[in-house]
Amino acid sequence: MKKLVSIELKKVIPYLTFWVILALYVALIFVVFFLAHTIKLNNKLSFLNLKSYYTFPDLWHTLTYIASFFTLLLGILVIILITNEFTFRTARQNIIDGLSKADFLAGKLLLLLLIALFATAIVFITGMVNGLLQTDNPVTSMILAKMDFVVAYFVQTMAYLCFALFTGMLVKKSGLAIGIFLLYSKIIEPLAGWKMPDAISNYLPFHTISGLIQNPALKMIGFAVPESPLGIHFAFTVGYSLLFIAGSYLLLSRRDL
Amino acid sequence: MVLQLVDLSKQFGPMFAVTALNLSVEQGTIYGILGPNGSGKTTTLGMTLGVIRPTSGQVIWFGQPHSGNERRRIGSILETPNFYPYLSAANNLRIAADIKGVDYSAIERVLEIVGLSSRKNSQFSTYSLGMKQRLSIASALLGKPEVIVLDEPTNGLDPAGIAEIRGLIKDIAKEGHTIILASHLLDEVEKVCTHVAVLQKGRLITAGSVAEVLAGESVIEAGAEDMAKLITVAKANPEIKLLTKNDMGKLELTFNTNVTAARLNDYFYKNGIILNHLALRKKSLEERFLELTKT
Numbered sequence: 355m356k357k358l359v360s361i362e363l364k365k366v367i368p369y370l371t372f373w374v375i376l377a378l379y380v381a382l383i384f385v386v387f388f389l390a391h392t393i394k395l396n397n398k399l400s401f402l403n404l405k406s407y408y409t410f411p412d413l414w415h416t417l418t419y420i421a422s423f424f425t426l427l428l429g430i431l432v433i434i435l436i437t438n439e440f441t442f443r444t445a446r447q448n449i450i451d452g453l454s455k456a457d458f459l460a461g462k463l464l465l466l467l468l469i470a471l472f473a474t475a476i477v478f479i480t481g482m483v484n485g486l487l488q489t490d491n492p493v494t495s496m497i498l499a500k501m502d503f504v505v506a507y508f509v510q511t512m513a514y515l516c517f518a519l520f521t522g523m524l525v526k527k528s529g530l531a532i533g534i535f536l537l538y539s540k541i542i543e544p545l546a547g548w549k550m551p552d553a554i555s556n557y558l559p560f561h562t563i564s565g566l567i568q569n570p571a572l573k574m575i576g577f578a579v580p581e582s583p584l585g586i587h588f589a590f591t592v593g594y595s596l597l598f599i600a601g602s603y604l605l606l607s608r609r610d611l
Numbered sequence: 612m613v614l615q616l617v618d619l620s621k622q623f624g625p626m627f628a629v630t631a632l633n634l635s636v637e638q639g640t641i642y643g644i645l646g647p648n649g650s651g652k653t654t655t656l657g658m659t660l661g662v663i664r665p666t667s668g669q670v671i672w673f674g675q676p677h678s679g680n681e682r683r684r685i686g687s688i689l690e691t692p693n694f695y696p697y698l699s700a701a702n703n704l705r706i707a708a709d710i711k712g713v714d715y716s717a718i719e720r721v722l723e724i725v726g727l728s729s730r731k732n733s734q735f736s737t738y739s740l741g742m743k744q745r746l747s748i749a750s751a752l753l754g755k756p757e758v759i760v761l762d763e764p765t766n767g768l769d770p771a772g773i774a775e776i777r778g779l780i781k782d783i784a785k786e787g788h789t790i791i792l793a794s795h796l797l798d799e800v801e802k803v804c805t806h807v808a809v810l811q812k813g814r815l816i817t818a819g820s821v822a823e824v825l826a827g828e829s830v831i832e833a834g835a836e837d838m839a840k841l842i843t844v845a846k847a848n849p850e851i852k853l854l855t856k857n858d859m860g861k862l863e864l865t866f867n868t869n870v871t872a873a874r875l876n877d878y879f880y881k882n883g884i885i886l887n888h889l890a891l892r893k894k895s896l897e898e899r900f901l902e903l904t905k906t
Binding site: 357360361364365368369370438442443444446447448449450451452453454608610611 | 657660661662663664679680682683685687689691693694695696697698699702705706707709710711712750
């Protein structure tokens with residue numbers, strides 16, 4: 355396993371695109387979250403108590419929800435990294451050199467894991483810094499109270515990345531794969547879901563994965579928003595991730611390279 | 612036995628790229644797989660290296676069914692050199708070394724062999740085609756593999772590059788590696804290989820030692836004032852196997868036995884014919900190849 359990680363790191367560390375996308379992700383989270391809590395409402399809306407969204411413990415919910423929009427960038431990064439292996443025909447060369455197809459996929463999954471852990475760490479650090487600055491008298495129990503959203507963010511990110519991995523394996527061409535990834539997640543699934551009964555549309559892959567962390571602002575207008583993300587969506591998200599991994603393995607093992 | 616193919620077939624849709632191929636490669640040989648473009652050479656090598664799934668049949672490396680681990684004992688290039696364009700040559704080879712479980716100290720040595728030491732820190736994308744080709748040979752040499760598989764290693768190179776790569780292959784063979792080389796160039800197979808299998812449209816036409824398979828028969832061209840008489844006299848000689856008239860109006864003769872030009876000249880002279888043209892030449896490999904692949 356250590357060997358597989360070392361191989362994957364050798365591929366990405368000198369790769370400029372890798373760092374540019376990660377830097378963009380970090381910058382967006384920092385900037386957007388710092389800007390978000392400087393929003394001032396006029397007096398008529400002051401009863402909404404915006405401050406609670408940016409202090410412990412609700413901060414974790416707000417932050418992970420905002421961060422989930424930028425996970426898209428990491429998905430695009432994963433698609434680029436996977437399709438590169440087909441464009442450069444290095445997947446083929448890796449196999450010829452003696453890597454098994456299962457090892458090749460395992461290496462990619464470990465890389466996905468590292469990217470998801472990195473993203474989670476960035477979210478965690480942003481949260482801690484902001485929370486400690488904004489919260490009056492933060493105590494440990496307050497800080498930890500809604501930390502399960504951070505766990506959920508990690509699982510959600512991993513699920514997005516597994517979907518990106520699968521798309522990359524399926525399509526093999528970066529531009530096309532990114533197009534399909536965006537088209538499916540932003541247009542096809544929402545449109546298809548609109549025509550379906552809720553009992554089905556609520557469990558389509560993207561709806562499930564993005565539904566893991568729901569918009570906390572909906573509370574303001576009286577919607578019931580789950581106070582913990584670890585429910586049925588969590589199980590489904592893990593299930594979809596495993597499905598994407600299995601699908602990727604099937605594609606890799608059945609196809610000629 | 613290094614490699615054995617048993618009834619190996621590959622079907623792409625309705626088309627058979629390789630049909631029931633049986634081959635065995637012995638230790639220490641330089642084995643050429645010769646065939647025109649599209650004859651199934653790369654497909655065959657792809658199946659032996661686990662990147663193309665056979666439709667049916669078996670690949671047996673080192674006497675064991677294909678598992679994947681044995682590929683670490685094989686150094687291969689298939690078609691084009693495949694590397695990460697944004698990485699330096701040395702970093703590309705480090706990835707290959709990691710996969711093969713080879714110590715990094717081997718990298719310097721293989722770069723030295725192919726003459727790329729001075730450019731090892733340049734990005735792969737800045738390399739010329741010849742350098743790319745040499746880097747892939749360097750990669751194939753990592754860890755002193757027992758077998759080296761090369762697919763069209765001189766494709767697209769200039770004459771100097773071709774000569775260099777061929778020299779390199781022979782040097783490698785001297786170190787005791789078994790080499791399997793696919794090529795559409797007869798001349799390359801003849802110059803480099805000890806054994807050859809000829810493929811056409813995915814079928815094995817013939818296989819054996821290069822001397823046997825590509826043995827060029829001698830042809831003697833003869834001409835005289837009176838061609839009609841020359842033909843009659845030639846037909847009367849039981850040693851002459853075949854006679855045809857070529858485009859130049861000369862008679863081409865092949866023989867059942869080893870006949871020298873002098874003996875033939877003597878034979879015609881004794882039969883009252885003065886030859887005005889007599890030339891000995893080897894039947895060209897192209898002719899031999901066309902002959903083999905005609906059926």
